[in-house]
Amino acid sequence: MNLSNTKKQRLKAQYGEWAIVTGASSGIGLELATQLAAAGFNLIINARNEERLLKVAQQLKNHKIEVKSVVADLKDKDGVEKMIQSTRGLKIGLLINNAGYGTSGLFVDASLDSEINLLRVNCEAVLVLTHFFAQQFKQQGRGGIIFLSSLVAFQGVPYAANYAASKAYIQSFAEALAVELKPFGVDVLAVAPGPVETGFGQRANMKMDNAMSPDQVGVSILAALGKRTNVVPGLLSKVLTYALRTAPRFMKVKIMEKVMGGFTKHQRSGVG
Ligand SMILES: NC(=O)c1ccc[n+]([C@@H]2O[C@H](COP(=O)([O-])OP(=O)(O)OC[C@H]3O[C@@H](n4cnc5c(N)ncnc54)[C@H](OP(=O)(O)O)[C@@H]3O)[C@@H](O)[C@H]2O)c1
Numbered sequence: 001m002n003l004s005n006t007k008k009q010r011l012k013a014q015y016g017e018w019a020i021v022t023g024a025s026s027g028i029g030l031e032l033a034t035q036l037a038a039a040g041f042n043l044i045i046n047a048r049n050e051e052r053l054l055k056v057a058q059q060l061k062n063h064k065i066e067v068k069s070v071v072a073d074l075k076d077k078d079g080v081e082k083m084i085q086s087t088r089g090l091k092i093g094l095l096i097n098n099a100g101y102g103t104s105g106l107f108v109d110a111s112l113d114s115e116i117n118l119l120r121v122n123c124e125a126v127l128v129l130t131h132f133f134a135q136q137f138k139q140q141g142r143g144g145i146i147f148l149s150s151l152v153a154f155q156g157v158p159y160a161a162n163y164a165a166s167k168a169y170i171q172s173f174a175e176a177l178a179v180e181l182k183p184f185g186v187d188v189l190a191v192a193p194g195p196v197e198t199g200f201g202q203r204a205n206m207k208m209d210n211a212m213s214p215d216q217v218g219v220s221i222l223a224a225l226g227k228r229t230n231v232v233p234g235l236l237s238k239v240l241t242y243a244l245r246t247a248p249r250f251m252k253v254k255i256m257e258k259v260m261g262g263f264t265k266h267q268r269s270g271v272g
Contacts, residue, residue: 023099027198
């Protein structure tokens with residue numbers, strides 16, 4: 001799917017000239033960066049793997065835009081600082097806090113370091129980047145911030161306990177900032193996708209059923225910015241969200257135990 005010309009023009013007029021997309025070398029971030037490039041945004045893109053990021057930068061330049069690639073690990077304070085420094089002197093209008101990953105299995109058996117690193121990437125880096133750019137956007141009187149939350153953000157999720165908690169933080173943070181920043185002309189959007197077929201499943205060691213493709217979610221995310229504060233992209237995610245909405249919280253946790261137990265079966269049996 002592609003953005004219509006009207007939507008491209010609205011986005012560019014409201015949030016141009018430059019957009020930042022963290023984690024832009026794969027999956028949802030790559031799809032969002034591609035749609036923004038087609039809309040005429042110049043891009044600052046980030047990921048850890050340099051080769052893959054530079055390849056993506058080359059593809060994006062086919063849209064006759066400027067692209068700055070920032071190879072940085074957002075679990076490190078230096079990596080986040082490098083992102084901020086790379087934007088000096090540029091007219092940034094849009095921040096997409098996309099980089100993130102999951103872990104799965106029994107929390108008690110997980111490496112504590114790797115769970116702390118997950119919080120650094122999924123939450124701390126988002127906090128720091130948002131604080132910096134929200135100040136800039138407030139001063140400009142315009143801007144947009146997109147946060148990648150998840151369907152797992154709305155209740156505890158056994159076998160993905162820390163990942164789901166990190167997304168609950170993102171969801172809550174985004175909802176509150178949407179209200180705080182509105183009077184300054186800054187739009188905030190929390191995006192809560194269900195399973196999407198990306199590099200996520202492999203890294204999280206999850207086998208996700210009925211996953212959508214990134215191009216089924218990208219356009220609805222960008223189209224929602226400035227129109228709403230929450231979006232659940234894709235039909236399946238919407239059905240799941242509405243089905244879960246009326247259930248009491250303990251029941252949602254039970255349902256998610258079954259869902260995530262299915263996604264991570266091989267781990268709990270001790271094979272993975
Ligand atoms: N896929 C899903 O089912 C799903 C559902 C709900 C929410 N989400 C959220 O959507 C976002 C995007 O995930 P995705 O599904 O598109 O996953 P993906 O295909 O694995 O893409 C993740 C991107 O983030 C980059 N990245 C990972 N760790 C990083 C780090 N420490 N520092 C900087 N960049 C890093 C990756 O590149 P490098 O590996 O080169 O760093 C890649 O570009 C995440 O926040 C995820 O939690 C995904």
